[in-house]
Amino acid sequence: MIILAFILTFLGFVQFAMAIDGHYQAVYGRCQKPGRRRYLFQAVACLHLLAALWVCTTTWQLSIAIIVWIGLIQLAAVLVAGLLTWRSSWYGALWRFGCLGRLCADQKHDINHTPSV
C-alpha cells in the first residue's frame, strides 16, 4: 500500500511541477505557458495527494497516516526536483504517459508543438 501511496504522491508532484512556467516549457517548448490550465494541474495534483492520504489511512490510523503521508510527500518532491534537474526527458515521458492532468489538459498543444525534450 505504501508503494501505491508513494506513486500517487510522486505523480501528484509531477503535475504540480507542470503548473510552473519553467517546467511546462521544458516539455512543451519555449513560448508556451500553462495559463489557466495551471489551476487544473494543481487541482489534479491535489486530488492525487488526497488519494495518497486515503491510501495511507487504510494501513495506519489517521494520526500516523498523516505523518507517513508527509514523509512520502518530501521524498516525492525531492525526487521530482532531481528528475527535473538531471533527467528532464524522463520527466517528459512520465508526464506524457503517467499523468491524468495531461488527459484533462488542452490536447492541442500536444499536436501543434512537438515537445522539445
Added chain:
Amino acid sequence: MKGPFRQSMTWLHTWSSLILIWLLFAVFVTGTLSFYRTEITHWMQPEGHIANKVDTVTAADSAWDRLTLLAPWGKSWSVSLPSERNPKTGVSWVAEGEAEERRRGPRALINASNGEVLALRETAGGNFLYDFHFELYAMPRDVGRTIVGVASMLMLVAIISGVIMHRKIFSDFFTFRPRKRTVSWIDGHVIGSVLALPFHIMITFSGLVLLSSTLLFWNSNPGTQNGGRPTTVAPSQLEHINTSTHTRPAAVKPDLAGILADAEQLFGGPVASLNIQHPMTANARIQVTSATRDSLFGGRTGRQLHYDLNGNRQNDASPGDTAVQSMASSLATAVFIVLKVTHEARFADVITRMLFFIAGILGSAMVATGAVLWVVKRTRKQAGSVGYELVSMLNLTAIAGLMVAIGSYFWANRLLPADMESRDLWEIRVFFLTWLLTLLHAYLARKQHGWFIQLSLAATLFICIPILDGLTSPVGLWAGLVAHDWPRIGFDLIALITGFGLLMSAFWVRQHTLKRIKNGEGGNHHNNSRAPIATRGSTV
C-alpha cells in the same frame, strides 16, 4: 515596509543560524542516526550477530528455558522477543526478594535460537550518538540540554525567517540549477529546507518542547526525562546466579506456541514481548504485548493481552490504552506525548523510519549547505578576514570532520580489543580525538585541499565498513544476509551508500579546485583551495 522587512528577515536568518550552525549540524546528523539507535547498537556488538533466522515460538521457548535456569525463583519474568530491529532476545526478571523497580532494557541478551547468554562487548553504541544529540558530552546534563535547546530555538527562528525571506517559494519549488556557483548553493539549500519543511518544523519544535524543562530556569525539576540506560549484566555475574542451590520443582510450561499464535492473530501483527507474573507456579499469568503501535496517542507500549497457564485468554479491560485518557491529565500533556512520540518516531515501522531518516538527511543537508553558503557568498570580498577564515575552518571540521569522526567511531568499535577496560569510553574518546584532529587539520592545512582530504578520508572509512564488518564479526556477511540479519546488513548498506556519496563529493570538490587553479581565478594559487567548495564554478 515590505522590502526592509524582508531584508531584516534575511539578516536575522543569516546571523541567527550562523551562531550555532556547526553544533546544529552535529545535532542533526547524530539525531538522524538515532532513528536507528537499536540497529547501530546491534551492529556494534558483533557477538550478537545471528547466523540463522529464528521464529517467535522457538525464541520464546528458549527464553523460557533459560529463565528457568537464571531465575527459577523470580517473582516475574519478561522476555522481549526478536524483532526486525533487533534479532536478539532480551530477558529480565525480578528476583526473589528484589524490589520491583522500573528498569529500562533487558537484564541479559540471549541467543534467540538456543537461549545461550551472549557475552556482548561493552560499547557506547547508538546510545552515545543519541545522548550526544540532545545532551552533548562531558558536561552536566542540564548544561548540554540548555545549549542544544538554545540551538534549536535559533533553528526555529532560522526556519521561520527563512520562509519569510524566500520570495518565490512556490515557483522555485523544484528548481535546482547546478553549475551556477552561488545560485546552485542557494537552490540546494532551499530544496533541502522547503521540500522537507513540515519535517523540519516538526522536529525542531518538538525537540524544543522536549527540552523545554531545562530552558525554563524557574522550573524546579529540570530534566525530568529519562536518562536510564539499558543495563545488562555481564555473563560472569549470571553464572553466579545460576549456581543457586535450591531449585523449584519444574512447573508445567505454558503452551507458548498457542498463546503466541492467538495473540498474533488478534493483534494482526507480531508480538513484541511477554511478561510472566508468578512464573513456575500454577497461577502464572502471561501478558503479551503487541509490537505495533497503531496510534500516536498510545502510551509506552502497544496493545496487551493476558493469558493463564493453560493458554486461555483472560478478558480484562486494558486493550490498547489510549494515553490521552489514562496518562494525560490535560491538553498540554497530551500534546507533549504526541510530540514526543513523533519526534522519536516511536510508532515507526521499518519503512516509516526510513522516511524519517531521509528527512533527517535532508535536514542535515540544509544545515550544511547553509553553512557553506555563508562562505561562498563572501569568498570574493572577505577572504582572508578573521571571521571568514574562522567560519570556513569550522565548516570544514563540523561537516567533513564530523563524518570522519563518526566513521572512526565505528572503526574503533571493531578494532579496540573486545575485553578492553572501559571500552565504551575509549570508543567515545576515539570519536572526539578524531574530531579534534580534523579541527587541527582544518586550522593548519585547509588551504591545501582540506575538503578533499577530509571528505575522501571519511569516504574511505565508510566504504570499508562492510569489509571491516565481514572480517571482524563471528558471522560472515553472507551468513548474515541468509539469516535475514537486516539491522546489520542494512547498516553496512547505508554505510556503503554514505561512503560513495562522500567519495563523489570529494572528487567533485577536487575537480573544481583544479579547474579553478587552471583558470587562474583568484590570483594566488596557494589560496585557491581555501574553501574548495566555494569554488563551485561554471565548469562542472
